[in-house]
Amino acid sequence: MLELRLVQGSLLKKVLESIKDLVNDANFDCSATGFSLQAMDSSHVALVALLLRSEGFEHYRCDRNISMGMNLGNMAKMLKCAGNDDIITIKADDGSDTVTFMFESPTQDKIADFEMKLMDIDSEHLGIPEAEYHAIVRMPSAEFGRICKDLSSIGDTVVISVTKEGVKFSTRGDIGTANIVCRQNTTVDKPEEATVIEMNEPVSLTFALRYLNSFTKASPLSNTVTISLSSELPVVVEYKIAEMGYVRYYLAPKIEEDEEETKP
Template sequence: MFEAKLVQGGVLRRLLESIKDLVTEANWDCSSTGITLQAMDSSHVSLVSMLLRAEGFDPFRCDRNLTLGMNLTSMTKVLKCAGGDDMITIRAEEGGDVVNFLFESPNGERVCDYEMKLMNIDQEHLGIPDTDHDSVVKMPSSEFQRICRDLSQIGDSVEISCSKEGVRFFVSGDLGSGSITLKQNATIDKDEGKQVNITMNEPVSLTFALRYLNFFTKATPLANHVTLSMSKDVPLVVEYLMGDMGHIRFYLAPKIEEDDMATQADDS
C-alpha cells in the first residue's frame, strides 16, 4: 500500500508544470524515504531528477518499494481538477494497475476522487556522480528566468561565463548580440531574495541551448533561488531547492562549438 498526502497540493501541480514539456512519461519510484523521478527528454539532451522526501507529506506510507509509471500529460489533466488550496493524496495498491488522486478542500466540504491508469515504462536509471564543480552560482530564480527569456529573443544559444567579477550571460544571433552580467553581491545587509553568490575554483565558460534553459525555468515558482553548477566538459546542473520538501535538478550537456569540433577533427 502506498499513500502520500500533500497538505499544500499546489506544490505537486507546479512540479508537474515544470517538467511536463520536457518529459511526457516517467516512473515515480516510491520508497519509505520518499518519491524520486529520473527521466531524459525525448531528444536525450537533458535529464530531470526529482526528490520528494517522505517528511514533506503528512501522512506518508509506503509498505514496499513501488514504481508508478505515469503519463505526465494525463496526470496534469487530472491535477487541474484540484482547487488551488486543495490537499492532494496519492494512493496506489501494490500490484495494481491504477493510481488514485484524492482532492480535499481545506474545510473538508468538497472531496474529489480520480483514478488514472498506470503504464509500464521501460526507463534506464542513470547513476549521477557527485561532482565538485569548478563554478557554482546561486541567484534569484526569477532573475534567471528573466535572463533566459530576454536573451532567447536574440539568439538560440547562451554562453555562461563565471569569473571573479561575476557571471556573464552572452548571446549572439542574426540581429546582433547581447550580454547580461551579474556581480556577486552576497553581503549581510543585502536582501537574501536578491543575493547573487558565486563559489569558484576556476573560471568556466560554456555554451548551452536557451530552449532547454527556458524549459527549466518553469520550475521558478517552486523556489526563490536557483543554483547553476558548471565544470568543463560535464553537464550543467540547474537546481531548485524546495525547502525540506526536496529538490528538482535539471542536467544539460554543453554545446560543442564549431571551432572545438574542427580542432577535434584536426587532432584525429
C-alpha cells in the first residue's frame, strides 16, 4: 500500500515537465525514505535522478519498497489535469498494475481521481559515486536557461570553462561564434541571484546543447542551479526542490576537439 499526499501539487507537475522530455518511460522507486527516480535518456548520454524525500509530503505511507514503471508522457498528461493549487495524492495498492492520482482542490469541493496503467520497464540502476568536483558553479537557473537557449541558436555544442575570472560558455556554428562569460557576483540583494564559483582547478568541457536545453526545463523548480564540473566526470546540473530533494541531471561530456584533431 502506497499513499503519498503532496500539498504543493504543482511541484509534481513541474517535476514531470522537467524530465518527460528527456526520458520516455521510467521506474519510480518508493521506499520509506522517499520517492525517487533514476533514468537515462534513450541514447544513454544523459541521466536524470530525482529525489522527493518523505519529509516533504504531508502524508507518506509506503509499506514496502515498490517500483512503478510509468510512461512519463502519460503521467504528465494526467498531472496536467491537476490545478496548480491542488493537493495531489499518489496511491497504489500492492500488486496492482495501476497507480491513482487524486487531485483535491484547495477548497475540497472538487476531487478528481486519475488511474494510470503501470508498465514493466527494464532499467539499469546506476551507482553514482560521490565525487569531488573541480569546479562548482551556482547561478540563477533562469540565467543558465537563457544562456543555453541563446547558444543553441548558434551552435550544437557548448564549451563550459571555469577559470578564476568566472565561467565561460562558448559555442561555434556555421554563422559564427558566441561567448558568454559570467563573473562571480555575490554582492546582490537576493542570494538567489548570486553567481558563485568554487574552483579547485580550471576545467573546460564540451557538451551537447540539446541536452542542456532539456535540463533547463527544470528551471521552474528552483531559482538557482548548481553546475558541478570535473574533467573526467559527467557534468551534474542540479536543481534543488525546496525542503524536499532535487532533480539532478548528469551529462557525459563530448570528447575534446583537439584530441580528435590529433588523430589522422
